[in-house]
Amino acid sequence: MENTMDITSQTRSVRDVVYEKLKEAILMGEYKPGFHLNERQLAQQFMISTTPLKEALRHLEQEGLVITRPRVGAFVSNDVMISIEEINLVRSAIEGVAARLAATKIDEDEILQLGQVIKEMELYTKERNSEKVLEMNTQFHKLIRIFAKNNYVCKQIEAIRSFDLGPRNKILSNFDELDRAFHEHHLIYEKIIMRDPDGAENAVRMHIHRSTRFVLDGKQQL
Structure with missing residues (x-):
């Protein structure tokens, strides 16, 4: 994925676009099992606030692709x-x-x-x-x-x-x-x-x- 990606001009919600891009990266192996999905770095990469990013990560967690460790952060599931x-x-x-x-x-x-x-x-x-x-x-x-x-x-x-x-x-x-x-x-x-x-x-x-x-x-x- 590119270092920065301005998605704020997308017609769909920012959360949905981020969710789809993160999902594709996980499914295609760009983010491998155990990879730390650092919220601050991802927010900078997508040029967005952390709010839609958190929502996208929660959605991915519900699908079993991401796991969240309290006070540590979100990671790509080892069971992906x-x-x-x-x-x-x-x-x-x-x-x-x-x-x-x-x-x-x-x-x-x-x-x-x-x-x-x-x-x-x-x-x-x-x-x-x-x-x-x-x-x-x-x-x-x-x-x-x-x-x-x-x-x-x-x-x-x-x-x-x-x-x-x-x-x-x-x-x-x-x-x-x-x-x-x-x-x-x-x-x-x-x-x-x-x-x-x-x-x-x-x-x-x-x-x-x-x-x-x-x-x-x-x-x-x-």
């Missing part, structure tokens, strides 16, 4: 790897359910929409355009949630989606991983349009489990 893995287990289960529901409810127009995204994802994968692949990846999963036609499932996925953004950037910056991710997404697509709920759910679960393992193994080698 476990937290990421367990959160992604939950995510794989919920997104698997969304794919299952989509496979039972999808109509012909929706099949065409999903197919168009897969075509663009294939094109950008071949071009090694990680930014566009990420955009199509996001759209692909969003469409599955929409086609599941279940507000409860959508809300649960949205609640944990932020844990995936930083790691997903890491995954899609690896060219070999781009190919693997495309083939996995194509399998998910095939199972959904075949209206195979078991196959769709299993394909999503396997994709998320493997990509999570890729991130965690990479972090452990840093």
